[in-house]
Amino acid sequence: MTSWIVKIGKNTPEHWGFARDDQFWDVREPGSFKKIRPGEDVFFWLSGTGFQSWVRTTSSLYPIGIHARTAHWVDRDTGGYTHRFEFEVISDDVTDPATWSKLQDAAGRNYAPPAPANPVDEPSAEAFLRTRFGRGSDRTFESAGLPISYRYGDDLRERAKSEIVLRKGQSKFRDSLLAAYGSTCAVTGSTVTAVLEAAHIDRYYGEHTNHVTNGLLLRSDIHTLFDLRQFTIADDMTILLAPWLRDSEYAYLHGCTIRMPSDTHLRLNREALARHRESCDWA
The missing domain is CATH 3.10.590.10 (ph1033 like domains)
Structure with missing residues (x-):
């Protein structure tokens, strides 16, 4: 390349x-x-x-x-x-x-x-x-614990040159999502824990965004597509694929309803989902 x-x-x-x-x-x-x-x-x-x-x-x-x-x-x-x-x-x-x-x-x-x-x-x-x-x-972010509530806010990251946050470093956030979703991908139903990752809905803007209601437990390839705005989630919790994916191996996901935590207090923040949809040019 x-x-x-x-x-x-x-x-x-x-x-x-x-x-x-x-x-x-x-x-x-x-x-x-x-x-x-x-x-x-x-x-x-x-x-x-x-x-x-x-x-x-x-x-x-x-x-x-x-x-x-x-x-x-x-x-x-x-x-x-x-x-x-x-x-x-x-x-x-x-x-x-x-x-x-x-x-x-x-x-x-x-x-x-x-x-x-x-x-x-x-x-x-x-x-x-x-x-x-x-x-x-490549240095991972060391989380000091999860916030008690989710709020959308300003970027609280220190802009030191060597501090770039990687999602695999956010182990406590991932653990909380594994528990909330029963170690099951919210989109595919995969239960292979090794490939399940913690996805942010609003991008990471400081530790206050490491909250379960701002997260989805997703298989690694689905996480990548979500971050790249290749699919989003409608207000009725169904999956909206980008048009160019609807003839791909992911076509079966279009229109499916995502899995939700059984605890209603841990379910997705709808305002964050709306912002994610708005950031998809095709949606």
């Missing part, structure tokens, strides 16, 4: 912080971005400074629809953004911001000055990019 260097404008360095929290990147013109595919590595480069982060794409570039999640860019209303791709953070623990000339030396070729999106195909250059980063993102 191709790797990419994506430029952050020197006049808007704060855009990386917003993108990290939003988990997507908006662009004005598709250009080279339209060649980006899911699973490819992207290295964000801040003009005049160097590398800022290493991420992996979870979607191709797609048009920003009228129901898309609102970005937090400082110029979101005037920037003329038309397209978006989504990603997950691999690491923003930069051990060496590097320079453009060092990258060229590693690749053994000249690169054009950083364009909005530069493809990198040389194995030596890709290796050089990866070794500019530590793996701070």
